[in-house]
Amino acid sequence: MPPQLPPTLRIHHNPDPTAPKRRSLLATTALPTPGTTIATFTTPLLALPDGASMRTTCNYCLRTPTSTGPNPTSGTPTSPSGTQPPFSLKACTACKAAVYCDPACQRAHWKAGHKGECGVFGRVRAQAGRDWLPTPVRAVAQVLLLLHQGGGGAAAARVREAFGWGVKGKEGEGKGKEGGGDDGVVLEGNVEGFRKDGEVWRDMELQAKGAVVYAGLGEGEEVLKQAREVLCKIQTNAFNRLDADTGMTGIFLDAGLAMVNHSCVPNAFIGFDKRTAVLRTERPIQEGEEITISYIDNTLPKTARREALRLYHFECDCPRCKDDLDVYEVCQSSPDIRLNSFSLQPDLAKLRNPSIDRSKVSKAEIDAIYKKWQALTVPEGNDEEDHLRLAQARWEVCRPLVEAGMWAVEPLPTTIGQLAMSWQTSYKMVVYALPLLCFISTECDPIKLVAPFMPWRIKGVMGIVMLLAVTGEFTASGELATRCTHEGIVGTLAMADQVSMCEALLRLAIHHGSIGASEDWGVLKEAKAMLADLESLEGREQESKLLRAWARDPEDPEGAAFFESQVLGPIKALSSFAVETLEAMLDGKSLVKR
């Protein structure tokens, strides 16, 4: 039985067994509206929190009691969410390692594989002195136990099928043996590719061995071979379950979703919501077109993307790779630009014709900049001086990008985003983080992620809301000028209607969040709760009316004029102070009254 797919999708089998993409997912119908849900995957073969968070995340539904976490793209945080009812996690009384939010999750996990896995943690504790396992090791152990112990109902049967267990001619290692015939069932493993990758293979062998030992399956060569093959299949087909709410990672493996191939200019993206993955369109898709997602951060320079794709064993031939397009070029050709008319970067002409100077930095130099940036040593502790030195070194490495005005080209946005992230939680620097976040949301994110409903863009907008809540309090208490010595920032905030700014940003976040994420997304819920609070404030009826009109129709003359002058104006003004603030701080010039 091929994996269950919704009617919007079908698997295409390439008749050429040597083709790099043997199978791919095609749309059975036209999906012209970006943000459309293509399919929802609710019964994964594997869904695990990462090792480090297995004691802080429900091991079945993958909910966490808190929803704070950084945005890996732009470095903006969500606030501690007050919208999620608090709940506690209780450990399995037998292994005391896996934790659950309620008995229903515990029962469901028992059936889904914890029954076999529970004894593993006793061995881990005895042999390694800890009660968690690295995620890939735990995943392999879970699969091996389901395969070896027999029974296990429908879930185990699906795992056996996907891993080619008991499917005639599918149990060997390597692409060759998996190919041909009814290969709609068995996951790709790329075993030969991994085997040739010396260092990676050594690590994988260790992980496979760990899984076999902890699963209590002895040390025979046959079971080790199975474990290596299972690991290769997991590595090739499981998605990094990056939780847009908490920033935490994990593993999500679904046999149908695993058929989706990669492109650095994808037409779809996956969002995770607890134990569910949702595949949504990022751009319009035609009937019969291949659905692609990006397996990696597709906004990295070409060499870095190639390195990130190394574990998938193919040469990407998407337009971004073939023509070595930078993020500005990809943005310029994106059909999603028009969606930004309702965003913090509604100047579509600017997105179509960015004012950058490519003569200042070649593509080869960009690759070299990224490599140099990555090679800088990140200090281990929290010493402020060490971190300042790192930020200075990173800025210096990025200097040619700064001179070219290529703010959206990595590693420059990450450099700015990481500084913004550390300033947001700093008593001295919190106000100065605001121009940085405004800059990222207007000059970097819309180019890197053209569709405004992409969750990381929404988080960027919400990051500004959270800081405006802080600066609003400083303004009301008269504290602002003692917290910030930059006259431009203080003046802009003093003149601004910070409540209307927040309301407009919340309306943006809610509109786009409802398209690009699930209604259950903590960030979206929080935005809705905050908007309800603002709407209940007395004396702002006129402002709210204008912002509602703008949100209904961004071209409504009065609403648009209000948004332009009261929201976009101050955001642009704050954004214009970002680079000088940043350079002054990195030069060691004090911007802060102590």
Ligand SMILES: C[S@@+](CC[C@H](N)C(=O)[O-])C[C@H]1O[C@@H](n2cnc3c(N)ncnc32)[C@H](O)[C@@H]1O
């Ligand atoms: C998650 S699987 C995707 C489904 C896979 N094509 C199959 O037939 O099972 C990932 C593997 O598909 C192949 N693949 C994915 N995207 C590709 C691309 N753009 N070009 C060539 N091969 C690709 C690589 O072998 C990769 O390791």
